[in-house]
Structure formats: C-alpha cells, structure tokens
Amino acid sequence: MSIYGSYDQVLPKILETTRTRIQQLNDQVVAADQPKLYEHLIGRVKEPASMEEKCRRKGYPVTTESALRRCRDAVGLRIVCNFIDDIDRCLTQLRQADWCTIVKEKDYITNAKPNGYRSYHLILDEETPYTDIEGQNPGHFFVEIQLRTIAMDSWASLEHEMKYKHDIKDPERISRELKHCADQLASCDVQMQTIRQLIHEDD
Helix, strand or coil: CCCCHHHHCHHHHHHHHHHHHHHHHHHHHHHCCCCCCCCEEEEEECCHHHHHHHHHHHCCCCCHHHHHHHHCCCEEEEEEECCHHHHHHHHHHHHHCCCEEEEEEEECCCCCCCCCCCCEEEEEEEEECCCCCCCCCCEEEEEEEEEEEHHHHHHHHHHHHHHCCCCCCCHHHHHHHHHHHHHHHHHHHHHHHHHHHHHCCCC
C-alpha cells in the first residue's frame, strides 16, 4: 500500500480543489479589470516513493501521518508569474482567502540560495470537504505553494536537470555559469518590473 494509505484517492482531489480556488482568485482579479495574477499553474501529488525517501531522509517514521502532517508537501502547486509584483499580488490574495491559512513562508527571492535559486514558498493549511487524518470534517490538509517568475522557473528547471544528471563533465563550471545566469535573470526581472511600472505610471 502507498504511504498515503486511504488518502491516495483524496490527495489528487485536494490538488484540483486548490487549483480551482487559485483560478477563481485570478478570475475575480481579472473581472475587476486588473492584470491576471499569473501566467500558468503547475500541480502535482508527490510520488509515494519520493515521499518515503523524504521521510527517511528527515528521520521521520515512514507513515501516512509523517507524509501528511510532518512533510506538508504531499500536494504542491507552482504559480508561475510574468512579473515580480504579480507574486506580491498573488500573496495578497492568498493571505486574504477564507479557505486557507498560511502557516509558513520562505522568501528565496529576497534571500536567494547560494546557488542562485529564487522562489517564494508557502505552506497553506487548507480546509477541504474531506475527512483528515485526525478525523475532522471539514478536514485540514497542507498544500505547498511555490511562486516564481517565468525567468526563475526556467532557471530552476535547468538546475534540476543538472542535479539529476550524474555524468556531466565539469559540474563546477556549470554551477558557476548557472549562478551567473541566475544573477542576470534576477536583474532582468527587476528591469522588466521597472519598465512595466513606467508604462502604467499614469494609469
């Protein structure tokens, strides 16, 4: 049986519920004549084998309780935005949403990782129509949200590709190039944000 136990069928539904709720936030913003919040959404339920590996790596028992309560990223969504201030607008909408509470935030945009990784991470405690592991209904489940610009997302995809390819030549040089690229993309994100503000300063 999967580490998710009887929640194997529930987690994809929570993913879709969350995706729909975020799409509705975007629809409301667009209906109010504001720019769309994001370019696209990507979602996934973490593979059971990956969750088992994470539990072992963290020193947790390999149980459904660990997967759903300690790891808190069984369900994940990435919100990919055009501009940095769209990330701030998404954060404002999520902080005001009545269907979730933000229980953890990590700002890797202001405080980029040493390798150049940039993203904004949230853990939501989300109310759902499904019974949770404590027997509550409405049940509460954790959902991880990552917010990035398109440039940050492209860089992270490339870095992920390098991390899981074990036979690359000169990985130190590629790491240096990737860090340089991350810094250039960050500068580009700021420049595009400034240009957008100049275009709309009289609106």
